[in-house]
Amino acid sequence: xxxxxxxxxxxxxxxxxxxxxxxxxxxxxxxxxxxxxxxxxxxxxxxxxxxxxxxxxxxxxxxxxxxxxxxxxxxxxxxxxxxxxxxxxxxxxxxxxxxxxxxxxxxxxxxxxxxxxxxxxxxxxxxxxxxxxxxxxxxxxxxxxxxxxxxxxxxxxxxxxxxxxxxxxxxxxxxxxxxxxxxxxxxxxxxxxxxxxxxxxxxxxxxxxxxxxxxxxxxxxxxxxxxxxxxxxxxxxxxxxxxxxxxxxxxxxxxxxxxxxxxxxxxxxxxxxxxxxxxxxxxxxxxxxxxxxxxxxxxxxxxxxxxxxxxxxxxxxxxxxxxxxxxxxxxxxxxxxxxxxxxxxxxxxxxxxxxxxxxxxxxxxxxxxxxxxxxxxxxxxxxxxxxxxxxxxxxxxxxxxxxxxxxxxxxxxxxxxxxxxxxxxxxxxxxxxxxxxxxxxxxxxxxxxxxxxxxxxxxxx
Ligand SMILES: *[C@@H]1O[C@H](CO)[C@@H](O)[C@H](O)[C@H]1NC(C)=O
Ligand SMILES: *[C@@H]1O[C@H](CO)[C@@H](O)[C@H](O)[C@H]1NC(C)=O
Ligand SMILES: *[C@@H]1O[C@H](CO)[C@@H](O)[C@H](O)[C@H]1NC(C)=O
Ligand SMILES: *[C@@H]1O[C@H](CO)[C@@H](O)[C@H](O)[C@H]1NC(C)=O
Ligand SMILES: *[C@@H]1O[C@H](CO)[C@@H](O)[C@H](O)[C@H]1NC(C)=O
Ligand SMILES: *[C@@H]1O[C@H](CO)[C@@H](O)[C@H](O)[C@H]1NC(C)=O
Ligand SMILES: *[C@@H]1O[C@H](CO)[C@@H](O)[C@H](O)[C@H]1NC(C)=O
Ligand SMILES: *[C@@H]1O[C@H](CO)[C@@H](O)[C@H](O)[C@H]1NC(C)=O
Ligand SMILES: *[C@@H]1O[C@H](CO)[C@@H](O)[C@H](O)[C@H]1NC(C)=O
Numbered sequence: 017x018x019x020x021x022x023x024x025x026x027x028x029x030x031x032x033x034x035x036x037x038x039x040x041x042x043x044x045x046x047x048x049x050x051x052x053x054x055x056x057x058x059x060x061x062x063x064x065x066x067x068x069x070x071x072x073x074x075x076x077x078x079x080x081x082x083x084x085x086x087x088x089x090x091x092x093x094x095x096x097x098x099x100x101x102x103x104x105x106x107x108x109x110x111x112x113x114x115x116x117x118x119x120x121x122x123x124x125x126x127x128x129x130x131x132x133x134x135x136x137x138x139x140x141x142x143x144x145x146x147x148x149x150x151x152x153x154x155x156x157x158x159x160x161x162x163x164x165x166x167x168x169x170x171x172x173x174x175x176x177x178x179x180x181x182x183x184x185x186x187x188x189x190x191x192x193x194x195x196x197x198x199x200x201x202x203x204x205x206x207x208x209x210x211x212x213x214x215x216x217x218x219x220x221x222x223x224x225x226x227x228x229x230x231x232x233x234x235x236x237x238x239x240x241x242x243x244x245x246x247x248x249x250x251x252x253x254x255x256x257x258x259x260x261x262x263x264x265x266x267x268x269x270x271x272x273x274x275x276x277x278x279x280x281x282x283x284x285x286x287x288x289x290x291x292x293x294x295x296x297x298x299x300x301x302x303x304x305x306x307x308x309x310x311x312x313x314x315x316x317x318x319x320x321x322x323x324x325x326x327x328x329x330x331x332x333x334x335x336x337x338x339x340x341x342x343x344x345x346x347x348x349x350x351x352x353x354x355x356x357x358x359x360x361x362x363x364x365x366x367x368x369x370x371x372x373x374x375x376x377x378x379x380x381x382x383x384x385x386x387x388x389x390x391x392x393x394x395x396x397x398x399x400x401x402x403x404x405x406x407x408x409x410x411x412x413x414x415x416x417x418x419x420x421x422x423x424x425x426x427x428x429x430x431x432x433x434x435x436x437x438x439x440x441x442x443x444x445x446x447x448x449x450x451x452x453x454x455x456x457x458x459x460x461x462x463x464x465x466x467x468x469x470x471x472x473x474x475x476x477x
Contacts, residue, residue, distance in 0.1 A: 197227035247274040336379035343372035
């Protein structure tokens with residue numbers, strides 16, 4: 017349909033063959049073969065090639081140069097048709113067909129820059145980046161300032177992770193064409209990737225001056241500000257995107273993460289809900305909603321979301337840790353309320369502690385140095401009186417993060433229970449150093465064993 021010109025092409029080729037056959041000896045023989053074989057036209061045309069009932073004497077009347085001219089005209093119309101058809105296929109994402117057209121075109125004229133560029137763009141879309149680069153390189157060898165080739169070389173290098181080279185080509189492009197909002201956005205994104213935030217913001221800002229509603233640039237500025245810890249600025253930019261496109265998931269993701277960082281958990285939850293309405297199985301959004309519920313002390317809700325996200329991605333350490341600590345908190349809450357002993361817990365909440373323990377242990381296999389997981393597993397051991405195991409986890413946690421109050425409190429209690437008063441005192445003093453009003457430390461230091469120890473220490477000093 018859109019390739020209406022294919023019929024014209026066939027007719028043209030037939031006409032060429034009719035008129036040119038007598039001269040094929042004076043044409044480059046390989047070119048002739050190319051036309052016949054590589055054009056790969058439908059069988060009906062081929063028949064007319066094989067069986068030409070041609071009036072040769074009639075054709076010979078005109079001069080060879082006239083015919084060559086005519087031949088070239090026809091060839092150009094074939095190239096034009098192939099370029100047109102290929103572009104249509106490319107537009108429809110029919111990459112194999114597009115490639116076939118551009119290959120034919122380049123068989124006829126290997127130096128046609130438009131053909132090279134279009135084939136390069138086709139390869140780029142097929143993620144055959146190396147092939148794409150080869151075509152753009154050829155284009156640039158023929159026409160060193162070809163903007164399409166320069167731009168796409170930049171895109172290709174960017175996609176290959178060759179940021180410096182990509183920047184070089186974006187620079188070259190923008191020197192010639194300063195007003196391209198998309199290339200400014202791409203260069204800005206590249207600067208963001210290599211952590212040059214100032215330059216990134218500058219480019220993205222300029223891209224918005226050209227195209228104020230370019231949501232990709234708005235979101236990208238949001239990401240840069242988020243990465244820089246400027247959460248209010250991030251929110252302000254992506255909110256502009258959401259005014260243009262209220263379901264833009266990228267913007268919702270950046271905004272929900274910014275709200276989370278600002279501890280505005282209800283707003284974060286609202287945005288996460290919108291993302292999950294659009295993409296119900298987005299594992300990152302599910303996990304983040306679980307963690308946000310956890311922060312609001314909504315442990316049952318947290319468990320539901322985290323379990324969903326783990327069904328999709330069973331090894332995500334964040335989800336495993338937070339499910340572990342949500343299980344822990346559920347158990348902890350029921351103990352505190354009932355003021356029951358750890359032994360009772362071990363017997364009656366065996367499933368919660370088991371689940372918490374299993375999930376935390378699994379997460380520690382993936383991330384052995386995760387302080388939260390170590391601390392909570394230590395607390396579980398502590399709550400069921402497995403002091404040796406508990407100490408092991410607290411020591412590991414405190415080695416990474418010496419100011420971990422939860423670990424210090426529990427460890428001092430264990431040392432105290434084991435009659436290691438000196439060690440208990442060190443932890444308690446550390447707690448007081450972090451917070452002179454720490455009630456736990458103040459109370460425990462009143463124990464006779466510890467105060468005696470304190471006195472002894474003073475005397476020996
Ligand atoms: C051309 O004819 C050959 C032999 O009959 C057949 O195998 C082939 O599929 C035909 N091609 C087209 C494009 O019709
Ligand atoms: C490539 O082919 C197209 C279509 O025939 C033509 O317009 C263009 O000028 C050609 N380019 C070169 C560099 O030959
Ligand atoms: C493209 O050309 C550049 C130099 O301009 C060269 O470094 C690169 O290796 C070439 N890439 C390919 C795939 O030919
Ligand atoms: C972006 O441009 C505006 C003016 O259009 C300016 O007020 C703002 O400070 C610029 N921001 C950055 C990050 O460059
Ligand atoms: C786990 O999920 C979080 C989102 O909550 C994500 O940031 C992180 O990259 C994921 N980790 C892995 C290993 O998939
Ligand atoms: C356990 O419950 C108590 C009392 O409700 C609370 O103070 C504490 O923060 C909870 N969490 C942990 C990890 O102990
Ligand atoms: C985490 O706990 C849940 C609930 O008990 C359990 O079904 C799941 O197998 C645990 N995950 C791992 C990796 O241990
Ligand atoms: C240590 O803990 C065990 C189990 O809770 C308890 O029976 C024992 O009395 C404690 N010892 C000290 C010195 O606190
Ligand atoms: C631990 O706390 C002390 C005292 O408040 C502080 O000087 C130190 O920087 C903290 N260390 C870490 C790793 O947070």
